[in-house]
Amino acid sequence: MENSHGHVSHGQTADSHDSGHGFDTKAIWRTFWILLVITCIELIVGMFIAPRFPHTTKVWFNILYIIFTGAKAFYIIAEFMHLRHEIKNMIMTIAIPALLFIWFIGAFLWDGDSFKNLRNTLDPHHKEATQKPVAPAPAHGTEEHLK
Amino acid sequence: MANAVSANQKWWSGGRSPFNVEYGKLMMWYFLMSDAFTFGAFLISYGSIRFATNAWPDPNHVFSSFPFMGHTHLPLVFVSLMTFILIMSSVTMVLAVGAGHMKDRKGVIKWMLWTILGGIAFLSCQAWEWTHLYHQGAWWGSNPFLNYDNTQSTTNFTNFFFTITGFHGFHVFSGVVINIIMLIMAINGTFDRRGHYLMIEKAGLYWHFVDLVWVFVFTCFYLF
Amino acid sequence: MSNEATHGHPEVVTTHEAHHDEHHVHHHKETFITKYVFSQDHKMIARQFLITGMAWAIIGGLMSVLFRLQLGYPDQSFPFLEDILGRWAKDGKITAESYYALVTMHGTVLVFFVLTGGLSGTFANFLIPLQIGARDMASPFLNMLSYWFFFIASVIMFSSLFVQTGPFSGGWTAYPPLSALGEASPGSKVGMDLWITSMALFVVSSLLGGLNYIATILNMRTKGMSMTRMPLTIWALFFTAVLGVLSFPVLLSGFILLLFDRHAGTSFYLDSIYIGSAALPNEGGSAILYQHLFWFLGHPEVYIIILPAMGIVSEVMSVNARKPIFGYMAMVGSLFAIAILAFLVWAHHMFVTGMNPFLGSVFVLLTLLIAIPSAIKVFNWLTTIWRGNIRFTPGMMFSLGFVSLFISGGLTGIFLGNSALDIALHDTYFVIAHFHIVMGVAGFFGMFAGIYHWFPKMFGRFLNNTMAYIHFWVTLIGSYLIFWPMHYEGLAGMPRRYLDYTNWLSFNQFDGLNKFISTVAMVVFAVQLMFIFNFFYSIFKGRRVTVKNPWGSSTLEWTTPIVAGHGNWPGEIPEVHRWAYDYSKDGREYISQTEPVTPDEKPH
Numbered sequence: 020m021e022n023s024h025g026h027v028s029h030g031q032t033a034d035s036h037d038s039g040h041g042f043d044t045k046a047i048w049r050t051f052w053i054l055l056v057i058t059c060i061e062l063i064v065g066m067f068i069a070p071r072f073p074h075t076t077k078v079w080f081n082i083l084y085i086i087f088t089g090a091k092a093f094y095i096i097a098e099f100m101h102l103r104h105e106i107k108n109m110i111m112t113i114a115i116p117a118l119l120f121i122w123f124i125g126a127f128l129w130d131g132d133s134f135k136n137l138r139n140t141l142d143p144h145h146k147e148a149t150q151k152p153v154a155p156a157p158a159h160g161t162e163e164h165l166k
Numbered sequence: 167m168a169n170a171v172s173a174n175q176k177w178w179s180g181g182r183s184p185f186n187v188e189y190g191k192l193m194m195w196y197f198l199m200s201d202a203f204t205f206g207a208f209l210i211s212y213g214s215i216r217f218a219t220n221a222w223p224d225p226n227h228v229f230s231s232f233p234f235m236g237h238t239h240l241p242l243v244f245v246s247l248m249t250f251i252l253i254m255s256s257v258t259m260v261l262a263v264g265a266g267h268m269k270d271r272k273g274v275i276k277w278m279l280w281t282i283l284g285g286i287a288f289l290s291c292q293a294w295e296w297t298h299l300y301h302q303g304a305w306w307g308s309n310p311f312l313n314y315d316n317t318q319s320t321t322n323f324t325n326f327f328f329t330i331t332g333f334h335g336f337h338v339f340s341g342v343v344i345n346i347i348m349l350i351m352a353i354n355g356t357f358d359r360r361g362h363y364l365m366i367e368k369a370g371l372y373w374h375f376v377d378l379v380w381v382f383v384f385t386c387f388y389l390f
Numbered sequence: 391m392s393n394e395a396t397h398g399h400p401e402v403v404t405t406h407e408a409h410h411d412e413h414h415v416h417h418h419k420e421t422f423i424t425k426y427v428f429s430q431d432h433k434m435i436a437r438q439f440l441i442t443g444m445a446w447a448i449i450g451g452l453m454s455v456l457f458r459l460q461l462g463y464p465d466q467s468f469p470f471l472e473d474i475l476g477r478w479a480k481d482g483k484i485t486a487e488s489y490y491a492l493v494t495m496h497g498t499v500l501v502f503f504v505l506t507g508g509l510s511g512t513f514a515n516f517l518i519p520l521q522i523g524a525r526d527m528a529s530p531f532l533n534m535l536s537y538w539f540f541f542i543a544s545v546i547m548f549s550s551l552f553v554q555t556g557p558f559s560g561g562w563t564a565y566p567p568l569s570a571l572g573e574a575s576p577g578s579k580v581g582m583d584l585w586i587t588s589m590a591l592f593v594v595s596s597l598l599g600g601l602n603y604i605a606t607i608l609n610m611r612t613k614g615m616s617m618t619r620m621p622l623t624i625w626a627l628f629f630t631a632v633l634g635v636l637s638f639p640v641l642l643s644g645f646i647l648l649l650f651d652r653h654a655g656t657s658f659y660l661d662s663i664y665i666g667s668a669a670l671p672n673e674g675g676s677a678i679l680y681q682h683l684f685w686f687l688g689h690p691e692v693y694i695i696i697l698p699a700m701g702i703v704s705e706v707m708s709v710n711a712r713k714p715i716f717g718y719m720a721m722v723g724s725l726f727a728i729a730i731l732a733f734l735v736w737a738h739h740m741f742v743t744g745m746n747p748f749l750g751s752v753f754v755l756l757t758l759l760i761a762i763p764s765a766i767k768v769f770n771w772l773t774t775i776w777r778g779n780i781r782f783t784p785g786m787m788f789s790l791g792f793v794s795l796f797i798s799g800g801l802t803g804i805f806l807g808n809s810a811l812d813i814a815l816h817d818t819y820f821v822i823a824h825f826h827i828v829m830g831v832a833g834f835f836g837m838f839a840g841i842y843h844w845f846p847k848m849f850g851r852f853l854n855n856t857m858a859y860i861h862f863w864v865t866l867i868g869s870y871l872i873f874w875p876m877h878y879e880g881l882a883g884m885p886r887r888y889l890d891y892t893n894w895l896s897f898n899q900f901d902g903l904n905k906f907i908s909t910v911a912m913v914v915f916a917v918q919l920m921f922i923f924n925f926f927y928s929i930f931k932g933r934r935v936t937v938k939n940p941w942g943s944s945t946l947e948w949t950t951p952i953v954a955g956h957g958n959w960p961g962e963i964p965e966v967h968r969w970a971y972d973y974s975k976d977g978r979e980y981i982s983q984t985e986p987v988t989p990d991e992k993p994h
Contacts, residue, residue: 048257055253061242096374099260108185116199138218152315152316
């Protein structure tokens with residue numbers, strides 16, 4: 020009961036505003052086009068450009084994909100989920116915990132890579148077994164692999 | 167923003183929400199935060215295992231088919247279509263939320279219908295893709311594909327693929343169910359009686375989150 | 391942009407109104423079921439969590455007595471054990487399988503069901519609405535579901551004790567391959583499936599609760615209760631909830647992958663395993679991955695246990711020293727720092743797994759940083775009681791005990807946080823001593839401090855003081871007598887998780903010491919039973935509380951009626967005008983938070 024007192028006046032001002040203007044539909048469609056264009060660029064890079072380069076350059080394409088993904092994620096969160104228009108403190112309560120992912124990802128990948136190097140160094144059999152080609156033709160789901 | 171709360175004003179005078187959002191929306195946001203850690207843990211585990219493995223299959227070879235096109239080689243096209251469907255349904259969801267703000271029941275119903283349709287279309291695409299892969303011999307614990315350098319691949323490629331896309335598909339499915347409930351409530355006029363369409367907004371947050379996760383799944387499985 | 395930022399307002403009104411209508415309806419038709427069983431009153435849910443947690447504490451404590459019996463008297467047989475455990479203690483001697491099952495269940499039960507569910511479940515539910523001035527949680531319904539998920543998880547975990555192949559027995563951390571392969575041990579069969587199911591439900595319960603706590607603290611504070619006027623209990627419970635919401639999902643993911651490994655033929659965690667002489671087909675997984683996922687929760691988990699205890703201790707200590715808490719903002723800041731660091735240090739549990747030592751060195755650095763906020767807290771507690779007008783109530787005694795234990799246990803944490811030392815100390819009794827003192831006993835002391843302090847608010851009666859003092863002294867001295875010697879055993883290299891050390895000549899010197907530890911453990915356990923008796927006796931027969939505010943405390947919960955109904959305050963919710971720690975100010979013993987600030991006094 021107590022709690023509701025504070026709202027009434029706020030609520031009414033907000034109400035009159037809301038009925039006056041609508042949602043910013045233009046911004047939504049702009050976001051849509053941005054997301055669509057990024058996806059198309061990813062498609063073109065992944066389908067036509069990346070396969071022309073040797074596998075050792077894959078990491079550079081991956082960095083490119085990460086940048087694209089980050090951009091898409093930003094637009095979805097900021098515009099579709101409306102976070103950009105919330106109060107700054109609320110944005111912070113979402114953004115600060117999200118920063119925990121940096122070390123979460125970093126440590127896990129670091130240790131994964133280290134595990135690989137460790138095995139390749141200490142277990143020559145494992146290295147040989149995993150680096151020996153088993154078929155001359157490229158893999159394309161052949162029938163003999165069916166269960 | 168200026169007339170709601172100015173940045174310099176001491177924003178807490180008690181008795182109202184400090185973030186100008188009701189508690190349900192706040193809970194939804196923090197639930198999505200925790201769900202982001204669930205998906206994050208899956209994708210990071212996948213990354214960790216991939217970094218710990220000497221070679222990995224090339225997604226351009228694995229995911230190269232398109233329905234009704236026979237044995238074509240169209241890498242990424244089908245999954246891009248799925249991405250498009252999901253982004254499109256996110257847009258219709260935002261429009262439904264916008265209609266809800268204007269208490270436009272007809273608009274809400276129309277856009278919710280499109281959103282649900284988009285969700286079902288996405289799930290159908292995923293069902294087709296899973297079936298196709300299954301017929302190629304891929305499943306949990308069985309991987310017919312070779313690594314990009316023709317070495318023997320471990321089953322973890324398919325294990326992670328099915329687990330993570332499955333978990334995402336499960337989220338899409340629950341999103342569709344939630345949206346259907348929202349649609350029924352809108353048709354019955356429940357929100358009009360309440361005087362607000364806030365539930366649509368919360369369902370919308372969930373739906374966009376599903377879209378957001380797909381963006382990462384798309385990159386991690388189909389591009390890397 | 392302006393209109394978009396405001397759209398929250400109109401709904402806020404309606405939701406709160408709807409909320410209150412609900413209360414009214416609720417008041418009118420309260421049956422036994424809605425009042426005591428499926429109650430949506432946060433105070434009742436808190437009591438449900440507390441009593442369930444106490445039941446688990448007895449079970450978990452009893453398990454430790456049983457395996458301590460084995461460790462202290464490995465050469466003797468106790469026929470009564472066969473009566474309790476049946477074939478798990480053939481001829482009165484605990485078998486190896488049942489020993490592992492007992493230690494596994496002891497860990498799982500006490501870490502999750504007692505010190506997480508029982509501690510933060512109880513006090514977050516009880517204190518958050520009362521101390522911030524709210525009628526109830528943001529969503530009383532989800533709050534109720536949180537308890538019932540906890541209850542179902544409890545039932546499933548308990549039922550796993552009675553299956554044919556026994557409960558899970560691969561350690562509370564459930565590392566694969568022991569947890570991933572049914573063939574690995576009897577406990578890895580259906581017992582493990584029940585264990586995972588139960589833990590998954592526990593995660594759901596903790597998420598429902600945590601989201602509710604966060605939303606309530608942020609959104610439902612009464613007029614004037616700014617974040618910096620909140621009692622430290624609320625800050626601590628807030629960060630606890632944040633830790634739970636962000637770390638339990640990672641454990642859930644780890645468990646889902648584990649389930650696939652168990653039942654879908656995947657190999658997320660499995661690689662190059664031989665059973666007998668046959669190699670399993672699983673290739674390419676990494677058991678270390680599970681450990682990373684587990685400890686990404688596991689480390690925040692220890693703060694989920696200790697932060698509520700810290701909050702309770704800060705509050706109880708300030709009230710009973712009749713002094714404001716020293717360094718309020720430093721206390722909040724150090725809680726925040728601990729909450730952040732909790733997510734950055736998990737792999738210090740894994741120094742000897744074969745993890746990259748350079749990665750380990752980063753974890754050493756981050757781990758040792760925790761000493762800073764911990765030390766800030768300890769010194770602030772000491773300066774809070776310095777020159778205080780201390781009242782040695784049982785709650786205060788347990789708070790002081792907490793600080794003592796936190797220092798003794800925390801210091802050994804600095805030893806273990808160094809990877810070079812950890813190579814020697816890992817998996818020895820030194821580790822057992824460390825985490826039992828700093829997390830187990832200290833967590834319990836925080837819980838006891840809270841129970842003794844808020845029992846009058848919970849049940850309208852006091853606990854018996856004589857039994858309380860006996861409880862305190864025996865538990866404090868007993869805990870040190872149990873765990874202090876274990877440091878020496880650990881430094882001598884005695885490993886944990888062994889059924890019997892008699893054939894190991896280097897540790898024969900500890901035979902007498904082990905007997906001593908086991909004896910003390912039984913005495914301490916008996917005293918806990920006395921506390922349980924005191925608890926239930928006092929609910930019905932304890933001295934009645936006759937004044938609203940028996941401890942002379944300035945916080946809001948003591949402005950409610952002695953036995954508060956659903957909705958907490960019969961009239962308006964009081965408005966808050968000052969912080970929670972105005973003790974011994976302007977010649978007055980305490981000033982309630984509800985008292986307006988007079989012109990000649992400095993507002994906080």
